[in-house]
Amino acid sequence: MSINVGVIGVGMIGQDHVRRLTHVLSGARVAAVTDVDLDRARAVARDLPGAVLHPTGAALVADPGVDAVVVTSWGPTHEEYVLACVAAGKQVFCEKPLAPTRVACERIVDAETAAGRRLVMVGFMRRYDAQYRAMKEIVAGGGIGLPLLMHAAHRNPSVPDFFTSDMIINDSAVHDIDVARWMFDEEVAAVTVLKPRTSRKAKAGFHDPLLVLLETVSGVLVDVEASVNAGFAYDIRGEVVCEDGTVALSESAGAVVKRAGTYSGRVPADWQERFVRAFDAELQCWVDAVAADRSTGPSAWDGYAATVVCETGLAALRSGAREPVVLRERPDLYGSAA
Structure with missing residues (x-):
């Protein structure tokens, strides 16, 4: 039915x-x-x-x-x-x-x-993307030791005219913020935003790119490079550095070809190409849960925490300082993990 x-x-x-x-x-x-x-x-x-x-x-x-x-x-x-x-x-x-x-x-x-x-x-x-899920499984398994750092990049080839400067954090980096909470099963404790040299392709008033530095409660540092005028492709990157090894997303959307002294692979053109299967898996999971009359997936608490971290990131962008993330007490309804 x-x-x-x-x-x-x-x-x-x-x-x-x-x-x-x-x-x-x-x-x-x-x-x-x-x-x-x-x-x-x-x-x-x-x-x-x-x-x-x-x-x-x-x-x-x-x-x-x-x-x-x-x-x-x-x-x-x-x-x-x-x-x-x-x-x-x-x-x-x-x-x-x-x-x-x-x-x-x-x-x-x-x-x-x-x-x-x-x-x-x-x-x-992204919680439903096969590569991210494989990365989390390895990190959670403990085989490469405790996590220390995560490097991430969210590079858009371009953005629509309605896109605002704040959306570099609210609309782009927010995905990496949620991934960080989910990857390490803990909250973000502080945010610092650094402004490198602005790209000549940036719209007036935009600080593009940005480097968003997240500190988790246990001390894992997550740096997120957020760019909305990369031009060449939709380039998503992620690597977790642990005590005894690292685990990273693949850099290619398809097969990697090596021939005649060259190395090549495809980079996705847009978010739909990169994450189409993740969108499918995510919504199927929700449909199945609704049919079974149960809850699943990222919760309202996850949505709240991501928004608070984004607000804190915007405050850090404007102040130039490290800004602490202040969350309310988590209701029992949402358990204890991010």
Whole structure:
């Protein structure tokens, strides 16, 4: 039996999730859609047999024919829709950010805690990428000793016109922030942001690239190079340095070719190419959990913690100083690990 999923927001990522739910994954059908651009939502609904077009996200959440909700609308709207889902007792998959501010995330955590069960999963898809999962398994296994450092890079070839300077941290580095918490099962304790020479390709007012230095509670240091004008490709890198060895992501999206004294491999063109299988695995995991009436994946607490670290990172960018990360006490609902 398929679960009926409502999708709020059918822009680029929303339409990609509609395609995924309809043609790639099992156990779900898109039963309802809405978007601030109703003409766009209407066009999407037209290709989905039996799908209902709703005028608002609130109406979609209230639809008794919708079992669970995917929120892929503009970030500042997430809080409203996630809170509506929690109030309705419906499981919700929310693309990051859970909400753009600490206070908004806290309202979601409070609502879910009051409900007494987890209903929210946040879309940090790197946790479902095969390479990241293999890296975590090796680190957690202890065979190469305790982790000391992690080197990471998030290089976008370019970004859309709506992209702001703050989004280098909030939209790009946030993925590495979540990976760091998940990789080492602990919180980030402090953030420092360094500003190297600005790229000539950077938009006016942008500090691009940035070097974001995270300190975890146990003292692991994670440096994240964040660039949004790399030009050549979508280049994601990660290496964990431990006491007795290192483990790193592959640098190639496909086969590595060696011939005639040369070494070559493909670098992904964009985030969709690099993480398509991770997106598939992530959403299938959520669908399976909804069908089984259980929770899974990155929680509202994970969304809250990532947002707080991003806010702290922006404070560090502006102050030029090391800024401590201050989190509220974690509710028992979310366990003890990141």
